[in-house]
Amino acid sequence: MEPTIDRILISENALRDRVAALAEEIAATYRDADGGIAIVTVLAGSIVFLADLIRRLPMRMRVGLAMVSSYAGPTRVSEGAVLRSWSLPDVAGLDVLIVDDIVDTGGTLRVVQRAVAGLDPRSVRTAVLLRKVAKAPADVSVDFVGFDIEDVFVVGYGLDYDGVYRNLPYVAVLADGGPGPRPVS
Ligand code: PRP
Secondary structure, three states: OOOOOEEEEHHHHHHHOOOOOOHHHHHHOOOOOOEEEEEEEEOOOOOHHHHHOOOOOOOOEEEEEEEEEEEOOOOOOOOOOOOEEOOOOOOOOEEEEEEEEEOOOOHHHHHHHHHHHHHHHOOOOOOOOOEEEOOOOOOOOOOEEEEEEOOEEEEOOEOOOOEEOOOOOEEEEEOOOOOOEEOOO
16 A cells, blocks of 8 residues: 655745755855856756746756666665766866755665766766655765755655656655654754
């Protein structure tokens, strides 16, 4: 049986305000990137965050897509990240910002960061909406974080459980979840 939503963890208003603040941080970081930046977004969980974030970023940019999968089917347990395919602009010499919805075990970002680093970019930074603080490994650097959360299975705002719930406008905990979010200051 498909699990139900237990509770809203991060409201629409909180998401909007935090994404706006993150966009300001990111814009300030790249204010001297004259040639623009390249975004590499990790499908499919990042789609809603990406759409809201990039519409608040003023700089010239190109957007590339990376397809990485770590949760296959109706499971809450990571099964290891695999880079399945990608479609990227030429990032050589450019500042690259990797965008993903969540860093959990870090396996997904580790794969993407290593792959992007091999394309001779000028710099590589990473932005995530959510970070599971207790699990994110030290070797996966994340430069911009929306919210630190506990180790609960979250859905909505792009995140799925077995392909559904991505369209929820808020982040919610599935039934059997745990405690709440901590905005990153
Ligand atoms: C989810 C999520 C992140 C990744 C984080 O992707 O969107 O990309 O897992 O987990 P990790 O830090 O343990 O690697 P998933 O593989 O479920 O694919 P999806 O984005 O299509 O939902």
